[in-house]
Amino acid sequence: MMETNIEPRFRIFDVLQAEDYEQIVFCQDQASGLKAIIAIHDTTLGPALGGLRMWNYDSEEAALTDVLRLAKGMTYKNAAAGLNLGGGKAVIIGNAKTDKSEALFRAFGRYVQSLSGRYITAEDVNTSVADMDFIHMETDYVTGVSPAFGSSGNPSPVTAYGVYRGMKAAAKWKFGSDSLAGKTIAVQGVGNVAYNLCRHLHEEGAHLVVTDINEEALKRAETDFGATVVKPDEIYAVECDIFAPCALGAVINDKTIPQLKAKIVAGAANNQLAEDRHGDVLEEQGILYAPDFVINAGGVINVADELEGYNRERAMKKVELIYDNMMRVFEIAERDGVPTHVAAEKMAEERIAMMSRSRSQFLKVEKSLLGGR
Numbered sequence: 001m002m003e004t005n006i007e008p009r010f011r012i013f014d015v016l017q018a019e020d021y022e023q024i025v026f027c028q029d030q031a032s033g034l035k036a037i038i039a040i041h042d043t044t045l046g047p048a049l050g051g052l053r054m055w056n057y058d059s060e061e062a063a064l065t066d067v068l069r070l071a072k073g074m075t076y077k078n079a080a081a082g083l084n085l086g087g088g089k090a091v092i093i094g095n096a097k098t099d100k101s102e103a104l105f106r107a108f109g110r111y112v113q114s115l116s117g118r119y120i121t122a123e124d125v126n127t128s129v130a131d132m133d134f135i136h137m138e139t140d141y142v143t144g145v146s147p148a149f150g151s152s153g154n155p156s157p158v159t160a161y162g163v164y165r166g167m168k169a170a171a172k173w174k175f176g177s178d179s180l181a182g183k184t185i186a187v188q189g190v191g192n193v194a195y196n197l198c199r200h201l202h203e204e205g206a207h208l209v210v211t212d213i214n215e216e217a218l219k220r221a222e223t224d225f226g227a228t229v230v231k232p233d234e235i236y237a238v239e240c241d242i243f244a245p246c247a248l249g250a251v252i253n254d255k256t257i258p259q260l261k262a263k264i265v266a267g268a269a270n271n272q273l274a275e276d277r278h279g280d281v282l283e284e285q286g287i288l289y290a291p292d293f294v295i296n297a298g299g300v301i302n303v304a305d306e307l308e309g310y311n312r313e314r315a316m317k318k319v320e321l322i323y324d325n326m327m328r329v330f331e332i333a334e335r336d337g338v339p340t341h342v343a344a345e346k347m348a349e350e351r352i353a354m355m356s357r358s359r360s361q362f363l364k365v366e367k368s369l370l371g372g373r
């Protein structure tokens with residue numbers, strides 16, 4: 001028998017136990033070149049819903065670390081948003097410009113189907129409605145599919161609307177008024193979500209300062225919204241009222257916080273704090289942080305509505321409530337004397353604990369959370 005000599009880089013069950021992950025699925029298909037990982041963090045509230053990211057990771061370990069971190073984030077996002085959904089996420093290891101194919105996404109769809117609804121997928125960085133349509137050929141456990149199938153389509157404009165609502169709540173808390181007219185807002189990254197966010201902000205009369213590494217995206221923001229363009233490393237020090245991270249994670253860190261002039265950090269990016277302690281530092285410096293997983297929940301709220309038979313009006317009403325949810329986080333933070341990121345985690349954890357207790361009673365037949373699937 002051939003011996004395998006795999007160096008154990010870390011002990012996988014120690015990693016899973018540390019944050020209480022339920023399951024990891026490694027998906028391999030030679031014919032299509034699929035190498036994917038699905039991570040399910042917690043299904044107390046319901047099936048795990050979270051997007052599929054495609055990224056050319058430097059190593060398999062980096063892919064695993066990313067999918068685990070993102071899956072846990074979805075547990076908190078879905079719980080805080082009041083959804084009856086758990087947290088999970090998936091990554092495909094590959095180059096989104098050169099490696100996409102029908103076969104690849106269909107192979108992934110078959111793995112999702114094999115989980116019988118424990119994990120439901122959707123778009124994330126570098127995956128599109130067209131990719132979801134291929135996945136949909138193999139499984140019903142996919143959202144963000146084309147409107148032609150009665151689905152919700154691209155979640156980004158809805159995420160943007162939620163971020164806009166959350167930003168207004170933060171302005172109300174910090175400045176005493178939720179009007180953004182005349183406010184200067186520095187936006188990092190003007191991609192799918194932030195372009196739509198900038199449209200709302202421009203329509204309300206905010207001044208926009210933007211940065212991106214994509215020249216075309218910058219030109220579009222300059223032409224459509226009269227935005228001022230700065231270089232990527234200049235965005236943190238811009239004189240502004242609000243800093244909106246809408247590109248990458250971990251941008252709130254030891255190097256960037258001392259540069260910030262903003263009084264509020266509120267944007268779309270996932271995992272904005274490099275470490276939890278950076279949320280404490282923002283608080284100490286009098287900068288109000290709108291926790292990312294609360295403010296950027298619009299996309300998942302929108303795709304989750306598909307599970308009940310998609311209704312745009314109903315979905316947008318739920319997204320509006322990000323304003324109230326954000327206010328609740330600020331109130332909890334003030335009441336308990338904790339930074340806002342701690343208050344948001346508490347809000348999510350309390351809901352999971354409450355439902356865990358109330359759903360522990362025996363029912364011969366439980367209401368199916370996937371009735372529409």
Ligand SMILES: NC(=O)c1ccc[n+]([C@@H]2O[C@H](COP(=O)([O-])OP(=O)(O)OC[C@H]3O[C@@H](n4cnc5c(N)ncnc54)[C@H](O)[C@@H]3O)[C@@H](O)[C@H]2O)c1
Binds near residue numbers: 193212246300
């Ligand atoms: N799309 C959604 O519905 C959704 C939902 C929740 C959270 N998010 C998060 O919001 C963020 C943006 O998502 P998106 O869908 O708009 O992605 P996107 O890829 O369309 O946009 C990101 C933009 O950031 C730019 N960028 C990359 N590196 C940069 C850098 N160093 N400096 C400045 N700009 C840089 C890119 O060129 C791109 O224009 C991501 O972190 C994503 O995880 C998205």
Ligand SMILES: CC(C)C[C@H](N)C(=O)O
Binds near residue numbers: 122144296
């Ligand atoms: C389900 C998706 C719309 C989730 C989205 N990619 C997010 O990070 O919230």
